[in-house]
Amino acid sequence: MKKIKRIMLLSCGFLLFLTACNNQEETTIKLAEVTRSLFYAPQYVALEKGFFKEAGLNVELQTTWGGDKTMTALLSDGADVALVGSETSIYVYAQDSKDYAVNFAQLTQTDGTFLVAKEPKPNFTWEDIKGTTFLGQRKGGMPQMVGEFVLKQHDINPQTDLDLQQNIEFANIPGAFVSGDAEYVQLFEPTASTFEKEGKGHIVASFGEESGHVPYTVFMAKQSFLKENDAEIEKFTKAVYKAQQWVEAHSAKEIAQVIQPYFEDTDVEMLAASIDRYKSQGSFATDPILDESEWSNLKDIMQEAGELPADVPYTDLVNTKIAEEVIGNKE
Incomplete structure (x- = not known):
């Protein structure tokens, strides 16, 4: 009888453990993308392949259609993370924003x-x-x-x-x-x-x-959000990196088949042809690190266009520590 009770207690304990694991709440991240584009294929792969879910994140994607609208959403807490051109972080910083946006994970590394x-x-x-x-x-x-x-x-x-x-x-x-x-x-x-x-x-x-290479589209968040949600941002970056590696290792056709739900009006063959253009010119970053040479190229382009409001230091607006830790601890 004691043996039966012991087995029952162990079984109940195991069931309670499984229930607790299954009931763990996911952290919701509100993500605003500047537009809907095949250029962001690794992001859609991360969503469709469940890489964010595996990391314990529920990523809610919204398309905000334009850099100014995307940054407004981020700064007003309508979004936690923004996928947008890194030049927008320079514009915000130059306005003496107290809680400015910091680039923490690069998605694309050429013009698209x-x-x-x-x-x-x-x-x-x-x-x-x-x-x-x-x-x-x-x-x-x-x-x-x-x-x-x-x-x-x-x-x-x-x-x-x-x-x-x-x-x-x-x-x-x-x-x-x-x-x-x-x-x-x-x-x-x-x-x-x-x-x-x-x-x-x-x-x-x-x-x-x-x-050439430039931090064209980057995931960014406000300083306060990065500080208060460092564990979640690391999980987010890990999922992005996993998707980047997946995109690098798979064909344009395979990528197109995965992300087609985001482009329902375009057939797979057309998606694959477009993705192949981006892959062949190295548009998709293979890791989330935004390096200093890319940042310098960005400032040169902005300076040439007469749009650089200030010579913003790389160390102020770029956080590579998260991405470096993710890459160093990759599975």
Whole structure:
């Protein structure tokens, strides 16, 4: 009888242990992404493959459509973490914000836009842009600053050598290009490839290949959030790193199949073609560390565009300790 009671007690204890484990509450992280783009494939992989869940995190994703709106969400606590261009953290810091945003995990390391021409340009050269109407991105944002940086590298003055239009909202740029008179536009994937397939445009150059490595899209959080939720941020970064390694090790087709739920209106083959463009030019960072040379390149691009408000030190706005610990302790 004593043996039976002992077995029953052990069984009950084991069941209570399993129940307690299963009932552990996940920590919710509110994540705001600046736009919905294949450029952020590793993020969607982390969500779809359950890497955040494995880390004990419930990540709630919202798309905020624009750098200014994304930073407003972050600074007003509408989001805990923002996926946005790292230049936005410089703008906030320069405004003497007491609780400014700090970059802690890099997702992409090149520009993600492509130059799309309305008409076929089989022998395209950058000189072809001179004297044309160019539909650019929002002034002060990374796509526009990189675009101008690349044009200047090819001895093209964006203000005098072409008709540069910057008055269209980010989400409306593709439609404005199709219906308007602009001869060139700067587009992300999969829109660029979709336009090419539908005969609405033709990809003639990559701004990512032209501009080199830069911390283009980065996960950031306010100083206070990083300090008060250091364990959760480490878990978040670990999931991101796991997704980065997964993307590096798998084909564009496999990645497309995983993340298609985020791009339901685009077929897998088109997604794969777009992802392959990004993989081939090294757009996806393979680890979350934002290094100092990339930060310097960012400031050079901003300075060239006349948008650098202050020479912000790398050590003030970049935290690599979390990513370094994650990589050092990888399983």
